[in-house]
Amino acid sequence: MMPKSYIVFKWVIYSLATLFMMAFQALLLNQIEIMGVIPFLYPMLPAVVSMYEGGRRGPVFSLIFGLVCDLLIPSPFKGFFTIAFTLSALLSSRVAEDLLSPGFLCGILVSALSLALTGCLRIFIGLLSGGGYLELMAWIALIESLATLPFAVIVLPIYGTIHKRCAVDY
DSSP states (O other): OOOHHHHHHHHHHHHHHHHHHHHHHHHTGGGOOBTTBOOOOTTHHHHHHHHHHHHHHHHHHHHHHHHHHHHHSOOSSTTHHHHHHHHHHHHHHHHHHHTSOSSHHHHHHHHHHHHHHHHHHHHHHHHHTTOOOHHHHHHHHHHHHHHHGGGHHHHHHHHHHHHHHTOOOO
């Protein structure tokens, strides 16, 4: 078992990395437009953390990150990011525990799954609220996912380094 101070240190470092990624999104990615869509890193972040931290700690991080995003970012409804990111974390941790070991390939897969899950939830909410533009919403979700996925090469090494440097074997 890790000392409590070490666990707190690890999560402070994860939080600082996440703040860095949020600044990267706000200052750089929000200025880029690909086929009318802005890359959106946020769904990828809790998925990657959950891949490394597993099914207990990852969803807690994702829940908190989702709450922060719900307070800061417009969404289809209040609580959208909390639900989407928690589901993404649960899915990502299962993939990392049962399908692929955590690493680059698993990180790409969980990032893609998280982006797809978030896009599908947006489409579902859009259809429930009377939007009948399924093809358009699906196209936007696909372009957003494809525009965002290459940025996994930035996200994965940052969170992977934190996970490796803050791992303690007892």
